[in-house]
Amino acid sequence: MQPFQFHGPASLVVGRGSVESLGTLVAGRLRVRRVFVVSDETLASAGLLDRVVGPLRAAGLEVAAWTGCVPEPPGEVVVAAVAAAREFGPDCVVGLGGGSNLDTAKLTALLLTHGGELSDYVGDSRVPGPVLPLVCVPTTAGTGSEVSPAAVYTDTARKIKVSCLSPFLRPALAVVDGSLTDRCPAKVAADAGIDALTHAVEAYTACGQAEFQARPGGATVYQGKNPLADLMASEAIRLVGRYLTRAVLTPSDTEARDGMALAGTLGGLAFSNAGVALVHAMEYPVGGAVHVSHGAGNGLLLPFVMRFNAGVRAAALGEIGAMLGAEATVDGAIHAVEELRTAVGIPTRLRDLGVTPAMLPSFADKAFAIGRLMRVNPRLPASPAEILAVYEAAY
Numbered sequence: 001m002q003p004f005q006f007h008g009p010a011s012l013v014v015g016r017g018s019v020e021s022l023g024t025l026v027a028g029r030l031r032v033r034r035v036f037v038v039s040d041e042t043l044a045s046a047g048l049l050d051r052v053v054g055p056l057r058a059a060g061l062e063v064a065a066w067t068g069c070v071p072e073p074p075g076e077v078v079v080a081a082v083a084a085a086r087e088f089g090p091d092c093v094v095g096l097g098g099g100s101n102l103d104t105a106k107l108t109a110l111l112l113t114h115g116g117e118l119s120d121y122v123g124d125s126r127v128p129g130p131v132l133p134l135v136c137v138p139t140t141a142g143t144g145s146e147v148s149p150a151a152v153y154t155d156t157a158r159k160i161k162v163s164c165l166s167p168f169l170r171p172a173l174a175v176v177d178g179s180l181t182d183r184c185p186a187k188v189a190a191d192a193g194i195d196a197l198t199h200a201v202e203a204y205t206a207c208g209q210a211e212f213q214a215r216p217g218g219a220t221v222y223q224g225k226n227p228l229a230d231l232m233a234s235e236a237i238r239l240v241g242r243y244l245t246r247a248v249l250t251p252s253d254t255e256a257r258d259g260m261a262l263a264g265t266l267g268g269l270a271f272s273n274a275g276v277a278l279v280h281a282m283e284y285p286v287g288g289a290v291h292v293s294h295g296a297g298n299g300l301l302l303p304f305v306m307r308f309n310a311g312v313r314a315a316a317l318g319e320i321g322a323m324l325g326a327e328a329t330v331d332g333a334i335h336a337v338e339e340l341r342t343a344v345g346i347p348t349r350l351r352d353l354g355v356t357p358a359m360l361p362s363f364a365d366k367a368f369a370i371g372r373l374m375r376v377n378p379r380l381p382a383s384p385a386e387i388l389a390v391y392e393a394a395y
């Protein structure tokens with residue numbers, strides 16, 4: 001077997017009720033004193049902020065909470081979080097929320113530690129060293145940001161979502177408590193859940209390590225498919241197949257909520273080692289140009305990219321079909337994903353999102369330029385024209 005590496009957060013605590021031990025985990029393991037919590041008003045009103053701040057204060061920690069996060073965070077929001085954090089002077093940053101808040105927390109810790117502008121860190125491995133200890137507590141099930149080395153924000157001037165990727169952005173501690181997702185609205189649960197599926201499918205069908213290393217581009221945080229990432233991806237796919245529809249359609253189904261919380265984290269562990277590929281590259285320009293969430297954009301594009309990759313990943317896609325309880329063929333897998341997408345209300349056509357045909361060529365150019373994602377894709381698009389054809393199919 002070819003040697004491979006596997007990375008995650010330093011500590012991962014999973015399970016219903018685990019947030020109650022947050023204070024002792026943070027005080028005992030990280031040995032910090034002043035904690036800056038990054039979250040949003042919706043979660044504060046829903047009582048979830050108290051469920052985090054309470055245990056932290058009970059453990060004797062000084063806590064300041066900032067609730068200015070917004071979905072798909074613009075860079076300006078991160079700058080505001082950093083200004084508030086500087087006044088408090090924390091030695092630890094806790095993110096509470098969906099991927100948007102967790103990413104805002106990661107970028108806050110990054111700028112507090114190293115200064116500069118967000119754009120200094122966009123791309124792969126541009127963070128110069130460790131950041132303030134980061135703790136991530138997800139309230140949605142799917143993004144995997146709580147275990148990943150990525151932090152995404154919207155570059156409002158360029159109208160594109162961009163990502164800072166660095167091993168230093170992996171949290172020191174992730175606490176994944178499904179009970180925090182119990183009141184997650186159906187649309188948010190559907191979008192994040194289909195994102196988890198996209199992470200797992202992209203990781204499971206990623207190019208192999210040897211193939212990856214032979215491609216131009218140098219070292220990256222992603223390494224291509226490996227056996228441990230496959231294990232995590234397969235289980236994430238099975239869990240999404242079993243629980244996503246239940247979690248979205250029956251919000252009180254706590255078994256489904258817990259299953260999806262685990263699926264999101266497993267998908268995060270898989271993709272953050274193997275990599276994500278063409279679906280994510282194609283979603284970034286769409287998400288920057290029209291109002292669609294990351295998960296919904298990915299879910300829309302996923303079956304089209306599976307079709308694009310089918311010729312070089314027939315076996316893996318067949319396995320995915322079986323994991324989803326469908327026929328073990330390419331068509332079985334694609335139909336299962338399409339059915340799941342429809343069952344939870346993910347849009348199926350780009351034209352329904354306000355995308356116009358005139359936008360597609362520039363989307364294709366932008367996606368093609370995201371080399372770190374392109375090179376993970378099993379079928380390497382040779383030109384923007386090939387990607388344009390996938391956008392046209394999805395239009």
Ligand SMILES: NC(=O)c1ccc[n+]([C@@H]2O[C@H](COP(=O)([O-])OP(=O)(O)OC[C@H]3O[C@@H](n4cnc5c(N)ncnc54)[C@H](O)[C@@H]3O)[C@@H](O)[C@H]2O)c1
Binds near residue numbers: 145181195293295
């Ligand atoms: N860093 C990574 O590795 C990574 C991976 C995938 C996605 N992302 C990013 O994550 C973002 C999407 O995150 P998301 O799908 O988790 O949604 P989100 O964080 O954008 O949240 C969407 C909305 O749901 C609300 N919400 C969240 N949890 C709730 C709860 N339990 N109860 C009630 N309301 C709740 C939030 O207040 C917010 O208004 C995108 O910006 C995407 O690019 C990052």
Ligand SMILES: [Zn+2]
Binds near residue numbers: 143280294298
């Ligand atoms: Zn994603």
